[in-house]
Amino acid sequence: MSAVPPPEFVAPPAISAATRRRNRQLALAPWVFTLGFFLVWEAACRLLKVPSYFLPTPLVIADATVQYWWQLAFHSFHTLWMTLAGFALAVVFGIVLGLALGASRLVRAGSYPLLVGFNAIPKVAVVPILILWFGVGWVPPVLTAFLISFFPIVVNVATGLSTIEPEIEDVMRALGASKRDIMVKIGIPRSLPYLFGSLKVAITLAYVGSVIAESNASRNGIGNLISRASADFNVPLVFAALIALAVLGVVIYVLTEMLENRMTGWAQRSQMAAG
Amino acid sequence: MPAFVDIHAVTHVYGGIEGLPAVEDLTVRVQEGEFAAVVGPSGCGKSTLMKLATGLQFPKAGTVIVDGQQVSKPVRMAGMAFQNPTLLPWRTTLDNILLPLEIVEPHRSRLRRHKADYVEKAQNLLAQVGLRGMGDKFPWQLSGGMQQRASLCRALIHEPKLLMLDEPFGALDAFTREELWCVIRDLHAAQKVTVILVTHDLREAVFLADRIVCMSARPGRVIAERVVDLPRPRDLEITYSAAFVDIVHELRGHIAHARQAA
Numbered sequence: 001m002s003a004v005p006p007p008e009f010v011a012p013p014a015i016s017a018a019t020r021r022r023n024r025q026l027a028l029a030p031w032v033f034t035l036g037f038f039l040v041w042e043a044a045c046r047l048l049k050v051p052s053y054f055l056p057t058p059l060v061i062a063d064a065t066v067q068y069w070w071q072l073a074f075h076s077f078h079t080l081w082m083t084l085a086g087f088a089l090a091v092v093f094g095i096v097l098g099l100a101l102g103a104s105r106l107v108r109a110g111s112y113p114l115l116v117g118f119n120a121i122p123k124v125a126v127v128p129i130l131i132l133w134f135g136v137g138w139v140p141p142v143l144t145a146f147l148i149s150f151f152p153i154v155v156n157v158a159t160g161l162s163t164i165e166p167e168i169e170d171v172m173r174a175l176g177a178s179k180r181d182i183m184v185k186i187g188i189p190r191s192l193p194y195l196f197g198s199l200k201v202a203i204t205l206a207y208v209g210s211v212i213a214e215s216n217a218s219r220n221g222i223g224n225l226i227s228r229a230s231a232d233f234n235v236p237l238v239f240a241a242l243i244a245l246a247v248l249g250v251v252i253y254v255l256t257e258m259l260e261n262r263m264t265g266w267a268q269r270s271q272m273a274a275g
Numbered sequence: 276m277p278a279f280v281d282i283h284a285v286t287h288v289y290g291g292i293e294g295l296p297a298v299e300d301l302t303v304r305v306q307e308g309e310f311a312a313v314v315g316p317s318g319c320g321k322s323t324l325m326k327l328a329t330g331l332q333f334p335k336a337g338t339v340i341v342d343g344q345q346v347s348k349p350v351r352m353a354g355m356a357f358q359n360p361t362l363l364p365w366r367t368t369l370d371n372i373l374l375p376l377e378i379v380e381p382h383r384s385r386l387r388r389h390k391a392d393y394v395e396k397a398q399n400l401l402a403q404v405g406l407r408g409m410g411d412k413f414p415w416q417l418s419g420g421m422q423q424r425a426s427l428c429r430a431l432i433h434e435p436k437l438l439m440l441d442e443p444f445g446a447l448d449a450f451t452r453e454e455l456w457c458v459i460r461d462l463h464a465a466q467k468v469t470v471i472l473v474t475h476d477l478r479e480a481v482f483l484a485d486r487i488v489c490m491s492a493r494p495g496r497v498i499a500e501r502v503v504d505l506p507r508p509r510d511l512e513i514t515y516s517a518a519f520v521d522i523v524h525e526l527r528g529h530i531a532h533a534r535q536a537a
Contacts, residue, residue, distance in 0.1 A: 165361055171429075171430075173331055174329040174351075175378040176349055185374065
């Protein structure tokens, strides 16, 4: 064997120009595609002469956003507030019920059919009852957001607890650990990634719940704004409100994800190491 | 001298009365400080034996006495290690090793005030198994063999009188396995702990144990006991000696017989 390596084994430049160009394209792609989507929309509406009470163009919607920005901001904030209140209730209730379900097989076996049955009811159908009980106001949106979003939290927390490896449980029990010790030292930290996974689902659902309830059981909120705007045939405002919903939804999702990365970084790192 | 672990005429059935017993009329005695190995075909109730000796299961018939006491609850002085290292991924290696001290008295109430002493003890243990300075790493940053070493440290940190090892090296490659045999050998020599090792590997059993118990296929019973009188300390070279190979061969015969009977 010769001491000098053949030329093709000489270390290549760290990142080639082509790779760098490709990375730059990937970073730009989301912006280009989003802009392209709105351009195509604008062009199609103008070419096909779609009337703005049917489908307004992005520029008309932008106009409406500027014109009604104070209303949009006020009602967005209201919707955000309803969503977060319902979500907070769901987190507290979901964690407590999830822990109970995960810790006791009896509770799990007994309450699972009830929970699944309850979850099967589309929550829109519950809104009339909520109006009947609490009247039109802030209570129905908060409760709808809560009802629609607690189930995934319960299921995930319970799953995290009930899938503890039997070996580590044996290790703990052979040391004389109580059920509570095992729960605090193993069960709860272990179920955190499951909990955060479910929070992303739950907050999205809570958002859906509050908007649904607002549209006919509240005098405030984006849901209500859309109901009123569509009754007035103010279609540009309806679309401006929809865009506001999308922006708000993305913001909420990103915030939850940031929180998740902070709290359960270990779970993602260990997955990366395994994969 | 009464045995440290005395399993007498024990029958154990999982789930109801009708099922085939996991072990039947099983009698095993292990002296204090002794290194015992249990070998047998798959499903012979070796793991059941471990659970009975640590009080994680109670026999349907017969008695289990550990350290002079009839076992009626988890024994609280056992360290355990399994084939799967089962380290907690959200804790550093050092914090994983300290876990038993958060459970077992008197360490539990002393841990907070004497943290530095305990950390030093854990560091020493890590050094003994060849993981010096690895305490700050997370389990997923360690190789399989290193995780298993850490798992052994966790089993030993609270100075248990009884160490139960359930195929601890089953998932490792042959070289790492032999390295860890020597780690266990030295830990046993240094700490005078009573060890019960459950294994499929006959060479492992002969290299490490003072006495080997051969079990039959389900329902598990003792079909042979063999005292290993090879001198200690044993070196890996001994595994190529004629005396060593003879014992392995003899055990192989017992196991083959047990598998045929099944």
